[in-house]
Amino acid sequence: MQRTGTGLFIVILLFSTLLYGQIEENLERYSGDNGKKYIKPLVDGLGVSMNRGWYGTAKIPGVGLRIRLGVVAMVAPVLDRDKTFEATTQGDFHPVQTVDAPTVVGSEESVTVIGTGGTQYVFPGGLEMNATAFATPQLTIGCVYGTELMLRYFMAELGDSEIGKLSLTGIGLRHSIDQYIPLSPVHLAVGVFWQKIELGDELLSFSTLHIGAQVSRSFGLFELYGGIGYDNSSVKLQYSYNTGSEDLDIDLDMDGDNGLQVTAGFGFNLFILHISGDCTIGTRTAYCLSTSIGL
Amino acid sequence: MKRIIITGIFLLIAWLLLIGMHCEGRRVHVPVLVTVDVPLQVNSDNINFAETGEADLTEFIEEVREQENFEEILGMYLESVAYTIEENDSKPGTEVKGTIVVRFGTSGAYSPFIEITDINLDAILGVTQLPELDSRGVLEVSKALSPALGGERKIYFLSNGRASKTPPPNLRFKMTLRIAVTVVGVVEVDVPVI
Numbered sequence: 001m002q003r004t005g006t007g008l009f010i011v012i013l014l015f016s017t018l019l020y021g022q023i024e025e026n027l028e029r030y031s032g033d034n035g036k037k038y039i040k041p042l043v044d045g046l047g048v049s050m051n052r053g054w055y056g057t058a059k060i061p062g063v064g065l066r067i068r069l070g071v072v073a074m075v076a077p078v079l080d081r082d083k084t085f086e087a088t089t090q091g092d093f094h095p096v097q098t099v100d101a102p103t104v105v106g107s108e109e110s111v112t113v114i115g116t117g118g119t120q121y122v123f124p125g126g127l128e129m130n131a132t133a134f135a136t137p138q139l140t141i142g143c144v145y146g147t148e149l150m151l152r153y154f155m156a157e158l159g160d161s162e163i164g165k166l167s168l169t170g171i172g173l174r175h176s177i178d179q180y181i182p183l184s185p186v187h188l189a190v191g192v193f194w195q196k197i198e199l200g201d202e203l204l205s206f207s208t209l210h211i212g213a214q215v216s217r218s219f220g221l222f223e224l225y226g227g228i229g230y231d232n233s234s235v236k237l238q239y240s241y242n243t244g245s246e247d248l249d250i251d252l253d254m255d256g257d258n259g260l261q262v263t264a265g266f267g268f269n270l271f272i273l274h275i276s277g278d279c280t281i282g283t284r285t286a287y288c289l290s291t292s293i294g295l
Numbered sequence: 296m297k298r299i300i301i302t303g304i305f306l307l308i309a310w311l312l313l314i315g316m317h318c319e320g321r322r323v324h325v326p327v328l329v330t331v332d333v334p335l336q337v338n339s340d341n342i343n344f345a346e347t348g349e350a351d352l353t354e355f356i357e358e359v360r361e362q363e364n365f366e367e368i369l370g371m372y373l374e375s376v377a378y379t380i381e382e383n384d385s386k387p388g389t390e391v392k393g394t395i396v397v398r399f400g401t402s403g404a405y406s407p408f409i410e411i412t413d414i415n416l417d418a419i420l421g422v423t424q425l426p427e428l429d430s431r432g433v434l435e436v437s438k439a440l441s442p443a444l445g446g447e448r449k450i451y452f453l454s455n456g457r458a459s460k461t462p463p464p465n466l467r468f469k470m471t472l473r474i475a476v477t478v479v480g481v482v483e484v485d486v487p488v489i
Contacts, residue, residue: 022484025325025363091328092375092475094425110324110479112372117428118437120372122326122477127486242328272298 020199023104024239026124027250031241034087036254039237041082041105043206044284045132047233047256049074050195051210052288053138054150056267056276057225058187058216060176066142068274070292072152073135076284078105083126089113091243093121102126136168138292146176152195170195174214189214208233212261223267223276231282232258259283318485326477327363328374329355333472335395335454342458344393344466350474352440352448365480371440373433374475376409377423382469383416385458389466390415393456397432399439405453408432413459416468423473440476450474 053072087101106126142148152170174191178184197206212229233256240247265278333348396405407429
């Protein structure tokens with residue numbers, strides 16, 4: 001069995017040819033609601049993870065140079081309720097039955113139900129994930145009129161003619177609010193952050209959006225920060241549903257677990273080194289750690 | 296010197312951030328559906344008919360094994376059987392009844408599989424029927440699908456019946472049996488974990 005060690009960008013692994021291919025393969029067993037319910041925990045988890053790590057402070061100077069390059073790692077534990085879903089048999093199998101079957105993050109083992117005369121219908125296993133993880137490089141550039149820009153980007157050729165390339169594009173914009181409030185005891189900012197992962201030629205398109213407000217206060221080298229905002233994520237997925245005799249093209253379009261998120265974190269700044277970690281609670285819990293160097 | 300220390304700390308923390316994430320192998324159970332059509336052409340000048348058909352699943356199963364990169368095959372199961380009257384040149388209103396029996400291999404006794412009760416050929420022309428299956432016939436198919444058996448996986452069918460309404464001549468129709476089999480294999484993949 002091939003085992004891979006630590007990778008710089010775990011997302012490449014997550015959406016690598018093999019893993020994505022497997023998710024797509026398992027999806028071939030499902031169409032309609034079954035397909036959506038099978039894949040949804042991954043969409044929800046990744047949506048919450050990817051929306052984290054954009055900031056480690058609300059302090060944005062009115063004018064000045066800020067260039068920081070770092071790595072952000074985010075993780076959202078998989079909830080027990082996400083491990084299974086109510087799946088319904090499809091095709092010519094009868095009688096139609098509904099059972100608890102593994103989702104994409106659920107048990108590796110398949111689930112079987114018995115039909116007429118002892119026929120058997122098999123639901124696919126999942127990938128048995130304990131968390132949805134995401135890591136990305138991030139560049140922060142500022143500051144003009146109390147505004148800074150955040151960028152996330154990478155692209156990888158997966159070397160598979162069926163899938164092609166994987167790309168991540170992310171952009172965030174934040175603006176200082178406390179610059180308009182004389183003698184404000186804390187730093188305040190608002191921001192909007194957008195990302196998109198694309199795989200192949202319209203095989204998968206995953207996008208996230210976070211809009212929120214942040215607050216922070218420095219204590220020497222240390223910094224407390226927090227934020228509140230709204231997460232939005234959605235996915236478009238193309239795959240083939242195997243009826244046994246033919247493959248039907250399925251376009252799956254669904255939203256993630258969108259909603260209000262509250263973040264609390266702690267930072268450490270030493271000269272050009274910046275480290276921060278935070279926890280976000282909302283539709284689900286996510287943790288983020290980031291480190292960067294720069295002004 | 297200060298810059299070297301800070302860069303060193305940055306790299307150390309970046310490494311620590313990522314070391315918590317690693318990959319573990321998973322053995323995922325993957326079911327793949329294959330179907331085989333078995334035509335049964337009835338062309339009888341009297342009220343009785345008896346036609347045979349066969350399904351060879353060997354090629355399909357090997358194809359699945361190769362395409363899906365299965366590390367091993369956990370099992371093969373009969374998922375469903377459907378039949379469709381695809382052509383009917385019998386007299387209008389003709390009804391037939393009978394049985395379809397099945398066996399694994401060219402010798403041995405047939406096991407009951409499907410009972411056909413007074414179907415009006417015109418009424419169900421082109422409409423897929425999902426019959427109740429006899430467990431003895433399902434068991435016979437399961438024998439053919441058993442991974443332990445290996446080799447040839449041919450299933451033989453015999454349909455026996457008679458016109459129950461509107462007597463012959465012209466008891467002529469084509470029935471297609473669709474046999475759906477699920478091949479469940481294990482695929483090994485790496486999954487990011489914390």
